[in-house]
Amino acid sequence: MSPDGPRLDRTKLLAARFRAAQDRPYLATALYSLTVVESRDVSTMGVDRRWRCHVSPEFVDRLPVPQLAAVWIHEVAHLLRDHHGRADRLPADQQRDHHRVNVAQDCEINDDLVADRLPLPADRIEPATFGLPVGLLFEAYLPLLPAHVRGREAPDCGSGAHGVDRAWESGSTGGVSAVEAGAIRRETAHAIRAHVRSRGTIAAGWQRWAAQVLEPRVDxxxxxxxxxxxxxxxxxxxxxxxxxxxxxxxxxxxxxxxxxxxxxxxxxxxxxxxxxxxxxxxxxxxxxxxxxxxxxxxxxxxxxxxxxxxxxxxxxxxxxxxxxxxxxxxxxxxxxxxxxxxxxxxxxxxxxxxxxxxxxxxxxxxxxxxxxxxxxxxxxxxxxxxxxxxxxx
Known part of the structure; x- marks a missing residue:
């Protein structure tokens, strides 16, 4: 135990990532592309635009490995779905409330993870939290969220999600470039299609995402x-x-x-x-x-x-x-x-x-x-x- 709290249990954290990659092999490349950064300024786990995953030691200690594995998948989903890039294209008035954007993004991700029976933490946010339908993109959830979402303790998954740089992201080195991120997304999309062909079981949201990456619709x-x-x-x-x-x-x-x-x-x-x-x-x-x-x-x-x-x-x-x-x-x-x-x-x-x-x-x-x-x-x-x-x- 350090004076500021427990040290990061990397063995447990990496075991959770290994479990996530074993259970969802089509996400393995993306999961192993994340760089772990220990941080006492983040309350749970969060990702930045450079695919660095900032992790709270207390959060790792608190969660069992199966739930940590689900959180790994949640965080990498923000990056695979290019949530930060899509948030940058929102109207200015919607971009300013990045907590609300993060809630909408969690709704887009977690409905697939719940359907996939992943053991997310009990305080997760999903469409059912607000009585909303499943299967929408976060841009569609955003105007549907009730006004009280501003007053509740909203998640902060980092600039890799809502697109706003956080103080706890500064000083980190390394990471993934935009070109490399595009290659990771395409490889993951191909892996999802191969998984569907061989086993036929995967959340519909992931299948739609893979189709969009591999067959983008041009305006x-x-x-x-x-x-x-x-x-x-x-x-x-x-x-x-x-x-x-x-x-x-x-x-x-x-x-x-x-x-x-x-x-x-x-x-x-x-x-x-x-x-x-x-x-x-x-x-x-x-x-x-x-x-x-x-x-x-x-x-x-x-x-x-x-x-x-x-x-x-x-x-x-x-x-x-x-x-x-x-x-x-x-x-x-x-x-x-x-x-x-x-x-x-x-x-x-x-x-x-x-x-x-x-x-x-x-x-x-x-x-x-x-x-x-x-x-x-x-x-x-x-x-x-x-x-x-x-x-x-």
Missing amino acids: WRRALSGAVREAAAWASGAVDYTYRRPSRRSGATRGVVLPSLRRPVPRVAIVVDTSGSMGDGQLAAALAEVAGVLRAVGVGGNRVTVLSCDAAVHVVRRVHTVGEVRLAGGGGTDMRVGIDAALRGRPHVVVVLTDGLTPWPAAPLESVRVIAGLIGAGAPQPPSWIASVTVDD
Whole structure:
């Protein structure tokens, strides 16, 4: 016994981690990536962003090994689920109350651990504590928590959970980098999938988390916006000479009129696949998003042409708004026909909205950027020279 209290029983603590890794082998890599830091300033156990686990000696003495093993899993779950990164993306007013954020995060984790029959300490926080449903993310639990949660003794799992640096985290060395943390998450997700295939038993929350890590859903609106913006910026960066507005330097050259440089506003063609396999809802959403992007980059008026096409081009119309678009068709699919028709207007950017079940041009188009908005998660990919974005619900 030291003057300040008992020394950390590392043998007991590491035995608990070994038990956690033995019972949940898919979490072993993550558990053994944590660095133990003895701390008398933390009341239980807490983790920081660098995957250092700060441990109270009194807490280790107080809990039996099975409960310590469950707490190990709880703490590593904060890091695997990137709770600190997600907390950083919360609105500022929600970030400020980090204790409340921590409670919501514990609800997200502990419903899985309780379902997995882990012997968590009796004072654990879970959705049932507040009469809330199970299976939600902490961002969903946060606004559902009652007001009195601010007044109760809330947990403090460290900056590795709620994202706010704590005084007891300073001075620690070593740890895991952000790149290494990403690799640990992916390896753990693969281990979870392998465990499910071989044994088929694991909490649903862990399975959903693994699917999100290995098959992240991309915000197609943001991706499509970025692709169109990049192509429009590329077209706007093109310059050419024109005599419509003589160069200012012409005054210095008697009898010689010099051309000036012009920067063209990009012309955009939107080829819409109206074959029978297309869904109206997703198609309308994609059209609306493209319209918003074109307005944002200053492309409008008679610079936008929309072509309705299946195996033939049915409607070609220059539009000011998407509300003026007229779609027709419903037969087979060949977007090459629509792209060829679009090229007659000499566009800088061609956006093709299709389910991907179409042949494509055999070679890149000269001086034209092509973007494919692929409707549906299973849409076949176009050739590599075409920028593609999957448009999904």
